[in-house]
Amino acid sequence: MEVTEISVYSVDLPIAEGSYDWSGGNSYEAFEATVVRLRTDEGVTGWGEVATLGSSYLPAYPRGARAGIEELAGTVLGSDPTQPAVLADRLDRRLGGHPYAKSGIDVACWDLTGKVADEPVADLLGGRFGDGAPLYRAISKGTPAEMAERVAYYRDEGYQNFQLKVGEDPVVDAERIRAARAELDPEHLLDADCNTGLSQHEAVRLVREIRDVDVYVEQPCPTYEECRAVRQKCDHPFVLDEVMDGVGPIVRGYNEDAMDAVNLKIAKVGGLTRARAIRDLCTELGLSMIIEDSWGSEIATSAIAHLAHSTPPEAVLATTDFHDYNAVTTADGAPETSGGVMAAPSGDGLGIEPHEDVLGDPVATYS
Structure with missing residues (x-):
């Protein structure tokens, strides 16, 4: 062929x-x-x-x-x-x-x-673990009250995990994080994703402001070195994303205790072939993963679902259903979501049309 x-x-x-x-x-x-x-x-x-x-x-x-x-x-x-x-x-x-x-x-x-x-692709990637992978909902940046309101809305929709878009100002970000956490129960996971938006000194101020809050801190600064310096002053579980773009950075970060979890984006590493290798390495090293992509419709979301569903549950922090964020549908057969969990399609290949x-x-x- x-x-x-x-x-x-x-x-x-x-x-x-x-x-x-x-x-x-x-x-x-x-x-x-x-x-x-x-x-x-x-x-x-x-x-x-x-x-x-x-x-x-x-x-x-x-x-x-x-x-x-x-x-x-x-x-x-x-x-x-x-x-x-x-x-x-x-x-x-x-x-x-x-x-x-x-x-x-x-x-x-x-x-x-x-x-x-x-x-199905999930079977080719190792098989399905359980009913699916836990979803997170990304909360777009807004005022603390607006973000807390959206967290409460999606909590009532069944989401258990939330990713707050912060990284603007350490004082305002701390208010956003506290307001969102107040809407959640202890079993809910909250991730403050700075998307490289803070300088090192700003990130240190933020983690000190929220020291008593149950929250993950994700990629506060642009560089690996800045993030690692913040990590050394941080009591929270630490996630690296933008700088984790291949096997080499994963190995370095693990050896230097730079993170507790990795955000694995399929497109950032070149597709499912490279993502599978990184997924398997992180699983062996005991690093949890947020498994997703940079964005996409039903086609990309299906690839996310197959990778996440075929990953051992203890290694999956969360995944996402990006097709639900869009106002257009590009394919039938999108992954099914229920109770805050996303399952890979059961059809051959990606399972979409x-x-x-x-x-x-x-x-x-x-x-």
């Missing part, structure tokens, strides 16, 4: 709540997703998706994903998509870095491999 055609789509994902706001003044009313379809000489089709959080958050942007796919198309065409690890190695040799540009291709290979094997009328015509085709 070999890939004979690559189709690339661009689709806007409007935010259902109106906007998504986080540190650094980042605010978007919609995110642009790049969807990849691989066709083979045997008529089997695979789908993948990557959606960056605009262009100023991570070193990734929507047009960059599509430019990367154009650069990689010659390597993908003629390759066997049912050997995703082999193709991932070839893509790395063809294009250094730019993992997000490779992610949609890699996920499409896993979707296609599952269809050929008549198995894209709405090609929503995706529109391809913006590029390679054959």
